[in-house]
Amino acid sequence: MTRYSRQTRMLVAVDCIIFGFDGQDLKLLLIKRGFEPEKGKWSLMGGFVQTDEDLEQAAARTLTKLTGLEGVYMEQLAAFGSPDRDPMERTLSVSYFALIDINQYKQQITDEYKAEWFPLRDAPKLIFDHAKMVEEAQARLRYKAAIHPLLFELLPTRFTIPQLQILFEAVYDAGFDKRNFSRKVLSTGLLVKQKEKERATSKRGAFYYKLDKRKYSAKFHAFLNFVSDPGNLK
Amino acid sequence: MTRYSRQTRMLVAVDCIIFGFDGQDLKLLLIKRGFEPEKGKWSLMGGFVQTDEDLEQAAARTLTKLTGLEGVYMEQLAAFGSPDRDPMERTLSVSYFALIDINQYKQQITDEYKAEWFPLRDAPKLIFDHAKMVEEAQARLRYKAAIHPLLFELLPTRFTIPQLQILFEAVYDAGFDKRNFSRKVLSTGLLVKQKEKERATSKRGAFYYKLDKRKYSAKFHAFLNFVSDPGNLK
DNA sequence: AAAAATAATTGTAAAATTGACATTTAAAGT
DNA sequence: ACTTTAAATGTCAATTTTACAATTATTTTT
Numbered sequence: 001m002t003r004y005s006r007q008t009r010m011l012v013a014v015d016c017i018i019f020g021f022d023g024q025d026l027k028l029l030l031i032k033r034g035f036e037p038e039k040g041k042w043s044l045m046g047g048f049v050q051t052d053e054d055l056e057q058a059a060a061r062t063l064t065k066l067t068g069l070e071g072v073y074m075e076q077l078a079a080f081g082s083p084d085r086d087p088m089e090r091t092l093s094v095s096y097f098a099l100i101d102i103n104q105y106k107q108q109i110t111d112e113y114k115a116e117w118f119p120l121r122d123a124p125k126l127i128f129d130h131a132k133m134v135e136e137a138q139a140r141l142r143y144k145a146a147i148h149p150l151l152f153e154l155l156p157t158r159f160t161i162p163q164l165q166i167l168f169e170a171v172y173d174a175g176f177d178k179r180n181f182s183r184k185v186l187s188t189g190l191l192v193k194q195k196e197k198e199r200a201t202s203k204r205g206a207f208y209y210k211l212d213k214r215k216y217s218a219k220f221h222a223f224l225n226f227v228s229d230p231g232n233l234k
Numbered sequence: 235m236t237r238y239s240r241q242t243r244m245l246v247a248v249d250c251i252i253f254g255f256d257g258q259d260l261k262l263l264l265i266k267r268g269f270e271p272e273k274g275k276w277s278l279m280g281g282f283v284q285t286d287e288d289l290e291q292a293a294a295r296t297l298t299k300l301t302g303l304e305g306v307y308m309e310q311l312a313a314f315g316s317p318d319r320d321p322m323e324r325t326l327s328v329s330y331f332a333l334i335d336i337n338q339y340k341q342q343i344t345d346e347y348k349a350e351w352f353p354l355r356d357a358p359k360l361i362f363d364h365a366k367m368v369e370e371a372q373a374r375l376r377y378k379a380a381i382h383p384l385l386f387e388l389l390p391t392r393f394t395i396p397q398l399q400i401l402f403e404a405v406y407d408a409g410f411d412k413r414n415f416s417r418k419v420l421s422t423g424l425l426v427k428q429k430e431k432e433r434a435t436s437k438r439g440a441f442y443y444k445l446d447k448r449k450y451s452a453k454f455h456a457f458l459n460f461v462s463d464p465g466n467l468k
Numbered sequence: 469a470a471a472a473a474t475a476a477t478t479g480t481a482a483a484a485t486t487g488a489c490a491t492t493t494a495a496a497g498t
Numbered sequence: 499a500c501t502t503t504a505a506a507t508g509t510c511a512a513t514t515t516t517a518c519a520a521t522t523a524t525t526t527t528t
Contacts, residue, residue: 003323007282009243012315012326048241051324055315079313079328081246081289089237090285092246092326094313146457147381162505179507180487187485197495202504204494223380228486396476413478414516421514436475437525462515 011091014059015046015130017077017137018067019120020102021154023163026120026170027102028134031066031113037088038127044134045113046093059096066113068106073153074098077137085129093129097137099153145171146227149190149220152211160198160206161185172227188224190215245325248293249280249364251311251371252301253354254336255388257397260354260404261336262368265300265347271322272361278368279347280327293330300347302340307387308332311371319363327363331371333387379405380461383424383454386445394432394440395419406461422458424449 018029033043045066049058055076064070077095085091102117118124120138125131145151151167152159165181185191192212197205252263267277279300283292289310298304311329319325336351352358354372359365379385385401386393399415419425426446431439 004245004282004325007245008285009245010283011238011241011243012246048238049244049315049326051242052317054317055313055326076312078310079289081283081328083286083288091238092283092289092328094315094326160505177488178505179489182506184486197505199495202494203496204503204505206505225485394476411517412476413518416477418515431476433524436523438474438476438523440476459514 015044017097027117042124158208249278251331261351392442
């Protein structure tokens, strides 16, 4: 079989914008780049797409290589393709954003990548166009989380409503009314109240909830309006 | 400067999912592929990304080459990268979807591409993974148009409310209540009533409206809820 | 000229949702 | 027993949504 003649071939990479939540702040998992150019600089975790892989596989492999986790929530964000985004050689990057339960994150034995969690608001300068990727990922996260039950992916299996609210407040950098917030999330019917309470943060303790897996799958793409007028939030 | 060693380079193409509206049905602009493989088969308009171009430029160039139009609404849909999506040679495709006023569409002099408009529900078999692209584009269109004032891009500068409603009904394959629909779109404040009426379709005639360009830009990303619970529509 | 026909335009009341607001409650510590 | 702390819950007014039908402007027909 012949090939398409006189066309430019280029490298294709995937880069992962990995979000986590430590109970207080929204965080971003970054690595120190291990090769030239920009070796030693802070970077998104990424890698080249291999001959036998599709993009999702490459992204999942890349994420697993760093975190040890599988089955993580991940979606394609966008393709970035400025001709000179990588000064070494033209490289197209397809970015994926991932939401992980920060407690599930296992530092891989070798810690080959010198990874660190950074608060999103206080991340270091990143290589290439990675800052732009992070910015778009954050915008997408805010967009989607306003209307879909997405942020649960950042929490452990059991969580309390106050924890959930802190997460929303971190994502939108805004305060929400406790009463209205609780009413709203409970009205989705996605939460199942547990018998146990979380006792670390308060004297009274807050009941744990779990996701109703069946309803969660069913309503994941429904429009639920968690955040009113998210376009108007600063 | 050196290059990254031992990595696969591949072709990168853009493909355009071009939507139009003829007053009745949502339509898709397709071409007959002019080269092997799959020469003569129906295909999305596409092209390879050139050395000096970024992705948006490549997509805009491709769209203009086919339609003669510039400044058209276009957004990146997704990157498609299965290893064997093009049997000739590995080619990653970044797809863009475009909304054009079908009346503005100028058949280019040569009609080099043998382009035709097809009703979306009755499009021919497409090459490679183009059907999948169209499917995703349609899903995205429905998703976005439900909450953002997007479909105006498919209409001429002047349009009537009944025309707009027919468009929404075509996109969602559903009927809407006239009174509620009209109230909803007018309440956005985006429409400016004209003095003239459209007289072709009815005895009484329907007033033309135009978009308030300023408000349109301002509210384009706002959440406007044109369609209630679009996730539940068949 | 009057009547019929056609599609555009407009209104209203009940129901559901949202937004703003404060008090009560469970448990631990003093 | 009292204090402290954060969790949980309730209400009312305002807004938005939904369901539903009558009126109007104009052309065509009689």
